Amino acid sequence: MNKNQKPSMSKRRATVAAVLCFVAAIAIAGTYTFNDYRKTQKNELAKAEEKAKQDSEAAKETGTSKIKNEDMTSDTDESDSNGTGKDGTTTGSGTTDSGTTGTSGSEGTGTSGSSGQTGTQATAGKSHNINFTEDSYILWPVNGAVIMSYSMDKTVYFQTLDQYKYNPAVIIEGAEGDQVLCGAPGIVKSIDVSAQTGTTVNVDIGNGYELLYGQLKEVPVKVGDYVEAKSVLGYVSQPTKYYSKEGCNVYFEMRKDGQPVNPVEYTADQD
The missing domain is CATH 1.20.5 (Single alpha-helices involved in coiled-coils or other helix-helix interfaces)
Structure with missing residues (x-):
């Protein structure tokens, strides 16, 4: 190499x-x-x-x-x-219980419910015997003179309205603040407010009978309550404009099957 x-x-x-x-x-x-x-x-x-x-x-x-x-x-x-x-x-x-409350609506709404036609009705889970008949009596709601009598067969004079009308109720004189008592045991069916009768409490007392109390204030009961006779339903209020000349009063109406009847015929002091 x-x-x-x-x-x-x-x-x-x-x-x-x-x-x-x-x-x-x-x-x-x-x-x-x-x-x-x-x-x-x-x-x-x-x-x-x-x-x-x-x-x-x-x-x-x-x-x-x-x-x-x-x-x-x-x-x-x-x-x-x-x-x-x-x-x-x-x-x-x-x-539910055999009876019905027959009530609806609320306080001060101006609405009312329908009532059952049986004598026994239930409220708040308890049964109460409300069995008003033709032979039963009612108590007067307030001590006072009758200003205007019941009259459905002829017209009567309404001073404030200055006209003659039929009167389905008894107008009873009362002082403002007087207690208004329930005339018979029953269940509060409705609490209405109207221009004519003011705050009005409707009590179903059984068998189609009802008691209406108008011109009230400070109502302590409510719809559906069971009330005994002499229970306080309210107090006499100032009259509405429909009764301004008549003065403070209690509008007291009684009905049978929705039709007005004379409450005087069912008072305890009748003959």
Whole structure:
């Protein structure tokens, strides 16, 4: 070998060494990349398994809760429909007392309900015997003279209105603030406010009979209340403009099956 060939061999060896180094570097890099890929895949698989486990447990809890809710709903429906609980205790009743309250509306609204025609009526969960008949008597609501008598067969003179009209009630003189007492046991059917009679309390006393008390104030009772005879229904108020010349009074009307009757015929001091 001559001097010119030695440098060439050295260059070849250097080139081969460089190539080998490059290949080794690529191999090493590939090895690390593959290892990282496997680690990543392993981590992802572990996460997926953990999520699947959590979803499964959540599904079990949801199913259990749903079953419990359905059981509770079933128990409630059974209790509501039968009126008893599972242990046999009464939880409610779908039946009502044989009587009806015959009342509706609210105080001061000017509305009234319809009344039943039976003698026994119920209110506030209790039954009260209200059985007014033709032979029963009523008490006078206030001590005072009769200003205008009941008159449905002929007209009478209304001083304030300056005209003759039929009068379905008895107009009784009273002082402002006097107590107005209930004439017979009954249930408050309505409490109305009208321009003519002011605050008016309607008491159902049974068998189609009703007593109406007008020109009141400070009414302590409410619709649906059971009231005894002599119970305070209110107090004499200032008269409305329809009775301004007659002065303070109590408008006292009695009805049978919705038609006015003379309350004087049912007072206790009649012959």
